[in-house]
Amino acid sequence: MTITVTATRISPSPDMLGESPIWDDRLGRLYWVDGVSCLVRYLDYATDRVGEVKVPSIIGSLALCQESGRLIVGLADGIYLLSIADGTLEPVYVPEPVNERVRFNDGKVDRQGRFLCGTMGVFAEPEGTLIRVSGDGEAECLATGIRISNSVCFSPSGDTFYFADSLDRAIRAYHYSPEREPLTEPRIHVDTRPYHSGPDGATVDSEGCIWVSLVQAGKIGRFTPEGKLDRLVEAPVDMPSCVTFGGPDMSILFMTTIKDSGSGRAISRHPYGGYLFALEGLGVTGIPEPLYG
Known part of the structure; x- marks a missing residue:
């Protein structure tokens, strides 16, 4: 079904490539990134105070750390710890030699506190990988041959891992072990071709349903743990890129959007393309994201 919710524009200025x-x-x-502007941005929800931290390259994703005031971030060339106070970076995993044909993109922390971040081909070549970094900085490669890594998220129990190569137009589900084990053979969880879009950023709610940005369709889809479409939400702009739950009772779905991705693949025609939105009235809540470390 298609439903209508209340959408409020909450950022003071647009991002070029809002994500994560x-x-x-x-x-x-609330933290998020403007990828091609090389910015980490934040909004203190109670006071509407906004801030930003400049980083030295394109940034694909971020996640929370156990130490408040630090984030783990996927920059173009590697994974780093970022201090919000002064912008200093501490490398966690930087592959050698640097492959300039790929950059780090979507990432999330699993229920064990490890950061999973996928890379993507700068020109969508199948050279991307999926990297998992533990709290002690030890890294392992879980998958290769990826064109555009996206939709990284986990079921509430942590035993299912969701992941997409956006150009495949499908979200895959893997049985996920709390131990350091390879990924299992995946199953197709959601085929997004009927919705005329590849999957972009995603999150899960407290009922175990996955919410995914259908960026080319201008919609957000909610899919059950069995992969069935539960509802479609019309986005207030044409290119929603990523979603997360938050707010005092975790009932607000925050949504980043795209103005111009810089690649020529995604350019909004909407006057509010690139702004951050708060969607309310969904009738469901999210769960707090795990902390790295």
């Missing part, structure tokens, strides 16, 4: 929103319930703060 995440709610920090310790601070009542």
Whole structure:
């Protein structure tokens, strides 16, 4: 079914490539990135105070750390710890030699506190990988041959891992072990071809349903743990890129959007393309994201 919700534009200015929103319930703060502008941005929800931190390259994703005030981020060439206070970076995993044909993209922390981040081909070549980094900085490669890594998220129990190569137009589900084990053979969880879009950023709610940005369709889809479409939400702009739950009771779905991705593949025609939105009235809640470390 298609439903209508209340959507409020909450950022003071647009992003070029808004991505990777995440709610920090310790601070009542929402973080997100403007990828091609090389910015980490944040909004203190109670006061509407906004801030940003410049990083030295394109940034694909971020996640919370156990130490409040630090984030783990996927920059173009590797994974780093970022201090929000002064912008300093500490390398966690930087592959050698640097492959300039790929960059790090979507990432999330699993229920064991490890950061999973996928790379993508700069020109969508199948040279991307999926990397998992533990709290002690040890890294392992879980998958190769990826063109555009996206839709990284986990079921509430942590035993199912969702992941997509966006150009395949499908979200895959893997049985996920809490131990350091390889990924299992996946199953197709959601085929997004009927919705005329590849999957972009995704999150899960407290009922185990996955919410995914259908960027080319201008919609957000909610799919059950069995992969069935539960509802479609019309986005307030034409290119929603990623979603996360947050707010005081975890009932707000925050949504980043695209103005111009910089690649020529995604350029909004909407006057509010690139802004951050808050979607309310969904009738479901999310769960706090795990902390790295």
